Amino acid sequence: MNAFATDMTTAPDGSAEAAAREELLRVDNVSLSFGGVKAITDISFDILKGEIRAIIGPNGAGKTSMLNVINGFYHPQEGTITWQGKERRKMKPYEAASQGIARTFQNVALFKGMTTLDNIMSGRSLKMHRNFFWQLIWRGPAEAEEIEHRRKVEDIIDFLEIQAIRKTPVGRLPYGLQKRVELGRALAMEPDLLLLDEPMAGMNLEEKEDMSRFILDVNQEFGTTIALIEHDMGVVMDLSDRVVVLDYGKKIADGPPEDVQADQNVIDAYLGVSH
Amino acid sequence: MFYREAGQFKTSYKADQALMPILQDRIGLLVILAIAFVVIPVLANDFFLTSIMIPFLVFALAAIGLNVLTGFCGQLSLGTGAFMGVGAYAAYKLTTIFPDANVIVMVLLSGVFSAAIGAVFGLPSLRIKGLYLAVTTLAAQFFLEWCFIRIPWLYNDNASGAIEIPHREAFGVVVSGAEATPIVRYFIVLSITALIAFLMANVLRGRIGRSWMMIRDMDIAAELMGIRPLQTKLMAFAVSSYICGVAGAMMVFFWLNAAEPSSYSIALSFQILFMVILGGLGSLSGSFMGAAFIWILPVFLKFIPGTIGINLAAETVEHVTFMIVGALIIFFLIVEPHGFARLWQIAKQKLRVWPFPY
Numbered sequence: 001m002n003a004f005a006t007d008m009t010t011a012p013d014g015s016a017e018a019a020a021r022e023e024l025l026r027v028d029n030v031s032l033s034f035g036g037v038k039a040i041t042d043i044s045f046d047i048l049k050g051e052i053r054a055i056i057g058p059n060g061a062g063k064t065s066m067l068n069v070i071n072g073f074y075h076p077q078e079g080t081i082t083w084q085g086k087e088r089r090k091m092k093p094y095e096a097a098s099q100g101i102a103r104t105f106q107n108v109a110l111f112k113g114m115t116t117l118d119n120i121m122s123g124r125s126l127k128m129h130r131n132f133f134w135q136l137i138w139r140g141p142a143e144a145e146e147i148e149h150r151r152k153v154e155d156i157i158d159f160l161e162i163q164a165i166r167k168t169p170v171g172r173l174p175y176g177l178q179k180r181v182e183l184g185r186a187l188a189m190e191p192d193l194l195l196l197d198e199p200m201a202g203m204n205l206e207e208k209e210d211m212s213r214f215i216l217d218v219n220q221e222f223g224t225t226i227a228l229i230e231h232d233m234g235v236v237m238d239l240s241d242r243v244v245v246l247d248y249g250k251k252i253a254d255g256p257p258e259d260v261q262a263d264q265n266v267i268d269a270y271l272g273v274s275h
Numbered sequence: 276m277f278y279r280e281a282g283q284f285k286t287s288y289k290a291d292q293a294l295m296p297i298l299q300d301r302i303g304l305l306v307i308l309a310i311a312f313v314v315i316p317v318l319a320n321d322f323f324l325t326s327i328m329i330p331f332l333v334f335a336l337a338a339i340g341l342n343v344l345t346g347f348c349g350q351l352s353l354g355t356g357a358f359m360g361v362g363a364y365a366a367y368k369l370t371t372i373f374p375d376a377n378v379i380v381m382v383l384l385s386g387v388f389s390a391a392i393g394a395v396f397g398l399p400s401l402r403i404k405g406l407y408l409a410v411t412t413l414a415a416q417f418f419l420e421w422c423f424i425r426i427p428w429l430y431n432d433n434a435s436g437a438i439e440i441p442h443r444e445a446f447g448v449v450v451s452g453a454e455a456t457p458i459v460r461y462f463i464v465l466s467i468t469a470l471i472a473f474l475m476a477n478v479l480r481g482r483i484g485r486s487w488m489m490i491r492d493m494d495i496a497a498e499l500m501g502i503r504p505l506q507t508k509l510m511a512f513a514v515s516s517y518i519c520g521v522a523g524a525m526m527v528f529f530w531l532n533a534a535e536p537s538s539y540s541i542a543l544s545f546q547i548l549f550m551v552i553l554g555g556l557g558s559l560s561g562s563f564m565g566a567a568f569i570w571i572l573p574v575f576l577k578f579i580p581g582t583i584g585i586n587l588a589a590e591t592v593e594h595v596t597f598m599i600v601g602a603l604i605i606f607f608l609i610v611e612p613h614g615f616a617r618l619w620q621i622a623k624q625k626l627r628v629w630p631f632p633y
Contacts, residue, residue, distance in 0.1 A: 071499055097501030111492035113557065114485070122489050126501040128482040132510070135484075138477035143289065146481060150288045189500065 021048040023082075024193055024225050025070065030079030032065055039065040040076065041249045047193065052219050052226045054240035054257075056233075058269055061246040063229045064106060067195045070227070071096040071103055084192070098126050102191035104182045106198045106229075112171040116181050119170055120156055123188025124149040156184045160214065176207040183214060187222075194218065196228045200235055208232065212239060237261065245269065278626035294476055311465055316458055324457040325530070329464050331570050333526045336468045338550040338562035339475060340518030345548070346556035347479060348511035349491030350400050354393075354412035355547045357419035358516040359523025360539030361389035364429045366524035367438045370451075371431055378443040378451050379463060382528055386520035392419070393516020400508045416541050423536035437535040440528050451528045460529040467525060471518055476559055478514070487511050488557075519547075553604060555616025564615035568607075573600055 026046040032039045040062045047053045055063045068074040070081065072091030080087050083099065091101075102123070111119050128149060134142040157163055160180050165173060170181055179199060186194055199215065200208045212235055218224050230236050236243060237257040245253040245260055247269040253260050260266055278299050285291040295301045315328060341355050366385035370378050396415040400408050423429060430438045442452030449455045450463060478484050486507050489497035498504055527534040546569060554565020576596040580587045587595075611618045 073495070073499060093498045094501055094503055097499060103499060105496065109493045109496040111489050111496070113492050114488055118485060118488070122485050122497075123500060125482060125486055125489070130482065132478070132483060135478045135481040136474045138481065142477075142481055146292065147288045150292065154288075185500075 021050060023047070024049045024084065026082040027066075027070070028080045028082070030066075030069060030076045030081070032062075032069060032074055032076040038249050040069070040246075042079075043246070043249075043251045044079075045244045045251065045254055047225060047227055048242075049225055050219070050223055051241040052215070052228060052239050054228045054230060054236045054243045055246065056230065056236055056243060057246035060248075061269075062249040063246055064197055065249075066246070067103060067197055067227070067229065070193075071101050071195060097189065100190075100192035101195065102186040102189040102193075103195035104179070104186050104197055104199060106201060108175070108178045108182055110170045110178055110182055110185070113169065115167050115169055116162060116173070116184075117153065117157075117166045119181055120153045120184045120188045121149065123185040124153065126189065152190075153188055156187050159187075159217070160184050176203055179203065179207075179211065180214070183211075183218075187218065187224075191224060193225045193227065196226060196230075198229050198231065200230060200232055208235060215239060277629070278623055280627075292480070294480065308469070311469070312462075316461065321457045324461045327571055327574055329457070329461055329530045330526075331566055332461075332464045332468045333522050333530055334547065334550060334570050335563045335566035336471060336525070337519050337522035337547045338554060338566050339472055339559060340515045340522060341547050341551050342554075342556065342559070342562050343475065343479075343487070343518065344511050344515035345551060346558065346561075347484065347491060348487040348508060348515075350397070350508060350511060351405060351409040352412040352512075352515070353409050353541065353544050353548065354396060354415035354419070355519050356539045356541060356543035357416040358389045358393050358519040359526065359543065359547075360419060360423055360534075360536070361392050361516075362386055362520025362523035363527045363534055363539065364423060364438065365389065365520065366528060367431075367440070368429065370441065370443060374441070374443075377445045378528065379445055379467075382524040383467070383521060385524045386517035389520025389523070390513040390517035393519075394509045394513040397509050397512030400512065401505045413541075416544055420536055420540060423539065435535075437533050438527065439533045451532075453532055455529070464525055464529050467521065471521065472559060472563075475514075475518070479559070483510070491557075549604070553607060553614055555614030558614070558616030560619070561614050561616030564619070568603075568615065569600075572603070573597075576600070 024047050026044075028044045030043050031041050043062075043066065055066060057063050065074060069076050070091065072093040072095060075090040080089060081091055082088075083091065083096075083101075111122060114122070128145055130142040130145050134140070157166060160183065162177065162180055162184065165177060165181075170178055173181065183196075183199065186196075196215070200211050203211065215226060215228070216239065219226050228236070228240060240257055242255060243253070243257050243260045244251060245263070245266050247265075252265040252269055253263040255263075280297045280299075283296075283298055285296065290296065295304060315324075319328065337355060337359055340358075341352060344350050344352050362382075362385045365388035366378075366382045369381040369385060370376070373381070392415075396412060399411040403411055424436065427433075430436060433439065440451050442454060443450055448459055450459055479487075486497070486502050489500070489502055490504060490507050490511075494504060497507075523539065527538070531538065550565035550569045551562060552565070553568055554563070555561025573596050576599055577592050580592055607615070607618075611621070
């Protein structure tokens with residue numbers, strides 16, 4: 001398989017163990033601009049199956065734009081995206097969702113009028129197929145399908161320890177729980193790649209610890225590949241296998257956490273440098 | 276105390292996700308159905324059926340239709356009146372083209388035409404949201420009203436420009452036209468409204484209802500979870516317009532007997548929209564409550580001066596009624612902006628914990 005070969009050329013900085021793993025997603029020379037504003041300039045990196053890949057950088061570095069490119073919400077002007085071995089110019093949201101890319105959002109994007117249960121059930125939408133006329137009748141196939149997916153959703157509710165808020169409208173939940181429900185909703189899609197956009201923003205230490213544990217469990221027990229944007233460097237360094245650092249839309253470093261931490265460009269980007 | 280689900284344990288997901296998981300709710304619904312199907316037909320006089328119950332049920336159905344679109348899918352529409360008109364004119368054309376066919380089937384079929392037209396006018400919803408979408412649906416309202424006036428084929432070249440419902444029989448009874456008895460009309464309207472309300476309750480709790488609510492609450496997240504916005508919104512427009520179309524057809528076939536284009540004007544659109552807002556966006560029972568408030572309350576208010584012996588001119592009663600209803604609308608919207616459905620939920624919560632405050 002040539003994924004291995006390209007791996008060696010595009011990710012020379014990856015560890016030997018990582019290079020041996022199969023590549024899940026690769027972006028090559030992606031550039032994205034909005035009018036005159038260049039959000040992303042010529043970025044290439046890969047995500048290997050089963051790893052936790054962190055994307056970090058100062059505010060406005062293009063991290064969220066990068067996630068939006070990966071799941072097809074933004075269409076880059078240049079570059080290609082290779083998802084599960086298939087190269088394309090851009091992703092489409094429906095295609096990304098149906099082929100196993102799920103995500104959470106920086107500022108919680110739950111369905112506020114719906115209960116926790118319905119929110120997580122909504123993650124199963126693509127896996128449910130009973131048509132309108134079955135839904136009208138409800139009894140029989142539509143109900144059976146609903147129950148079948150309810151079981152899966154209840155597993156996720158158990159996993160995230162949110163049984164007590166099952167029937168609570170999510171608008172009434174505290175922020176930390178909303179983040180957890182959002183993770184649950186993404187997990188309900190049974191994704192191959194889970195994009196987490198600042199899963200720990202605005203949380204206290206205890207909530208961060210909980211969330212870190214959930215992320216590790218998802219990665220290790222379900223084998224889900226995770227791409228993570230996070231500003232808490234302690235969390236990033238502890239959780240991730242490899243880190244991409246962006247600054248002003250450009251990639252300035254890529255590699256295992258300890259290498260990135262020592263990289264002079266990264267230190268300059270975060271601490272500032274006199275010109 | 277009276278309304279408490281303690282001890283009602285659910286042992287299966289099937290029972291847990293039933294339409295009404297709480298026993299008291301099921302009893303309440305049965306009581307309401309018994310009143311609607313048995314008590315009212317036995318006790319009510321023709322005036323009560325014709326002036327209160329039939330229009331109330333027709334408006335409740337139209338409010339359900341608009342609620343699907345605005346309350347559940349979040350797409351504001353001011354074209355309800357026109358979509359009801361499409362149903363009315365379609366049913367009229369159908370029954371004049373096929374005089375021998377069952378007119379109830381024709382009424383149910385007429386919704387298909389308004390669904391198609393509703394879906395066409397729903398196309399802008401992909402790019403336009405909120406109040407701006409409301410303006411584009413206004414275009415539907417004015418364009419379709421123009422059609423009802425300017426296309427004589429629609430009203431069979433009738434000199435008065437109105438549609439007059441012909442005499443039709445089904446199952447051996449007269450169901451439409453001037454000879455149809457109020458009780459027959461009432462049963463038809465009640466059955467259709469109850470059936471559609473039940474079917475919509477099913478759709479709204481399943482995958483499709485959820486996909487509408489996903490679009491309503493956070494369309495970007497919905498899209499990134501694989502919901503296709505255009506298909507989902509158009510489906511909501513079609514389903515909503517179907518229901519409104521059936522309501523519009525029932526309005527002329529089983530209530531008014533004749534309709535002019537002005538019967539389906541923008542005033543009707545607003546009336547239905549107020550029912551939905553006042554009853555509660557995103558609530559089926561709210562649609563009934565909103566329709567009851569807007570339609571039944573004024574009728575009762577008009578009788579109050581006469582019954583308590585105050586002699587007032589008819590116009591004065593009319594005006595005072597307008598003022599009272601208007602004031603009550605403002606009052607209820609201040610007390611609970613989420614409508615009667617939410618008030619009812621709060622009341623139920625209070626009943627659960629009674630006699631304690633919480």
